[in-house]
Amino acid sequence: MSNTLSRSEREGKTPFNELPFYKQINWVHAVLLLGEPFISLYAILYVPLTRPTLIWAIIWYYATGIGITGGYHRLFAHRAYKAPFITRLYYALTGAGAVEGSILWWSKDHRVHHRYTDTMKDPYSAQRGLWWSHLGWMIFKKDRDLIGNAEVDDLEADPIIMWQHKNFLWIAIFMSLVFPTLVASLWGDAFGGYFYAGVIRMMFVHHATFCVNSLAHWLGESTFDDKHTPRDHIITALVTMGEGYHNFHHQFPQDYRNAIKFWQYDPTKWFITILSFFGLAYDLKVFPENEVRKGVINMKQKKLDDEKKTINWGTPLDELPLYSMEEFLNEVKVNSKQWIIVDDVIHDVTDFFDEHPGGRKYLKLGVGRDATEMFHGKVYDHSNAANNLLSQMRVGRLETPNKHHHD
Known part of the structure; x- marks a missing residue:
């Protein structure tokens, strides 16, 4: 008591x-x-x-x-x-x-x-x-x-x-x-x-x-x-x-x-x-x-993390829907989606053709394909800014990751 x-x-x-x-x-x-x-x-x-x-x-x-x-x-x-x-x-x-x-x-x-x-x-x-x-x-x-x-x-x-x-x-x-x-x-x-x-x-x-x-x-x-x-x-x-x-x-x-x-x-x-x-x-x-x-x-790090929260980094990878390779190809061929794959992430580049610094031709080469090697040096070794811009175009992830060999 x-x-x-x-x-x-x-x-x-x-x-x-x-x-x-x-x-x-x-x-x-x-x-x-x-x-x-x-x-x-x-x-x-x-x-x-x-x-x-x-x-x-x-x-x-x-x-x-x-x-x-x-x-x-x-x-x-x-x-x-x-x-x-x-x-x-x-x-x-x-x-x-x-x-x-x-x-x-x-x-x-x-x-x-x-x-x-x-x-x-x-x-x-x-x-x-x-x-x-x-x-x-x-x-x-x-x-x-x-x-x-x-x-x-x-x-x-x-x-x-x-x-x-x-x-x-x-x-x-x-x-x-x-x-x-x-x-x-x-x-x-x-x-x-x-x-x-x-x-x-x-x-x-x-x-x-x-x-x-x-x-x-x-x-x-x-x-x-x-x-x-x-x-x-x-x-x-x-x-x-x-x-x-x-x-x-x-x-x-x-x-x-x-x-x-x-x-x-x-x-x-x-x-x-x-x-x-x-x-x-x-x-x-x-x-x-x-x-x-x-x-x-x-x-x-805490201040940096707080600042990062003010930036749009694209849809988080774990929130993206999963697609099989067959489903990806079907969306491109049947539904005419302008999709490309880079690092196992599917990107919709429909609105980027006229903005692409290398022109429409090179971007078109990647549509319906795994363009990872093209993006990382085979055609052009893209900058960090390009990677950040690409993150805004995410629409999905591959269900089964591909094997890539790039630096």
Whole structure:
């Protein structure tokens, strides 16, 4: 009986969809995410931006952004490579500076997303719309009866992850606002550091990450598979620190790369590669090139098959009526059919005499005969276009195939 009850019912709680609207909102997230633009506007209007602070804001943007993409995402959520204590600690700190939740919280949600992509169990399913997958899923609380689950035993066994999870609020406040303010105060611009390297930088990191959930499931190509919504696009890569080759990522989630071509923009991959040179990242996982190419070829074949469906290739051979040689000859002699045989297929050339490039005479030679050898070189070695045109004239097949000898 308990298996038929929802999680809320088992725990004696009110189902999410029965809660008042205001209780469905995650007010901490809502105030943070919706308040950022207003604070940023105030800063742009009233707080001067100095060159050192601008440079620092960009540096801290990339540091905290890669804390999410290289740390939270590729290392912790997908285990695409391994890292020693110092690297994991670095990611725990810089990732917290992005203020997107703890490693444990973020990675669990992301594993659920991959497990249940594009379903109602996906916490930021693209099927619920662009707004929902970008921001709505953060503004509203999770429906615990709806969202799926994922194993995180490996994460819970990591002391750095659990330390960060238990102390996340204070670590996040320090790394997102206090630390960038202190650094900027070194050149006498604490206010600039707070607003530009703190609040505005944090807003840009938030929406860069959210674009992976929204834009990367909407804009671009299905390079490796089109079963789900993830797409590959350079624009998404540019705004997400290389996470824009998302179709590849969903097909090969444990590959430490998102971009597999040397010219594709993926600063997260470059950062991880540099770390590996110094032993700060190791066991970098790369899917076999053969398997990657299979996906590309499968999609090219699928697109080609779809395009072929728009072309008239003539009546399919298995749908043609069967004729014996005697029946074929009877149709020609008794019913005056202008039929010829090529490759055991009967063709009606009645309307082609005046169009035949070689003239009526040569075409007439084939009527009532097996013209296979004539067609394939004895009289003229016809082109692929001629073969395609001939397919439009099919009317039947020989019941007993003839033996032909042609290249």
